[in-house]
Amino acid sequence: MRMAAKCPACLLNRIYQECRFVTQDEELIRNIMSVSMDMILQEFRRKEINAIASTRVHRMVYRMLGDKDPYRDVKKKANRESLKILPFVTKLIGDGDRFRNAVKASIIGNSFDYGVLDHDVKDEDFRRYFMEEFGRELAIDDVDEIKHLSAGRVVYMADNAGEVIFDRLLVEEIKKIGGFVSFVVRGKPVLSDATVEDARIAGIDRVADEILTNGDGAIGIIEEELPEITRERMESADLIISKGMANYECLSESRYEGIAFLLKAKCEPVAKDIGVKIGDMVAMLR
16 A cells, blocks of 8 residues: 555654654754655655555654664553453453454454554553444454464464554464464564564463564565565465554555455545545455
């Protein structure tokens, strides 16, 4: 998915947010915003994939800030809030179709995405938010087909910290039906996305067959940065589970087949591209 008209505004909003996480130096923030606007304009004019353009810009911002992980505190909070209600959610998904319920739980977890213009993270009372969302239907529901493919070789492309706590529940269900799960996180901190550390906090290392990375911590997937083993797993997979909007932006135009996009449509451009409304939950197989 290429940069839409609204993407530059959202990206600038997120850059300003992460600057405020790190510094109150107004001159530094002004310089960062100025350089960012120039870079974003170049990426927008050449119609780059949004997540790839965002990766380039955020790497520049992190260098100018002198901080490798501006979102460390909000990631800790997201993990903490998710772990707090994990026993409740684990019990909840056991009431009925466990696989379908685990898919929905993992999609609700995708709400832990800070800085998106059209989206407000409900991390102050996440249990109530979770219950409200759990009672809603999926706007696109390919869960049965996804479950069928999950019995084979599965590459699970994770997205955010906090969210990864609920991803574990879905990985457990995939393992029950015989799937081999390669769980892929960001290779370096970027935004509020999950790293190996977050996967271990979630206990993914105790349920998945292996934890891999996307290389240098791109927002989504940059093909040339993928470690060889991650690329090999993706090429031989029976199913790629793509969590979140950044992975959707990168993989929706990719050469890979058998991709299950699990996400909340948190912004107008992604919602329009998929054909749903902002806030809708999607389990779409392509």
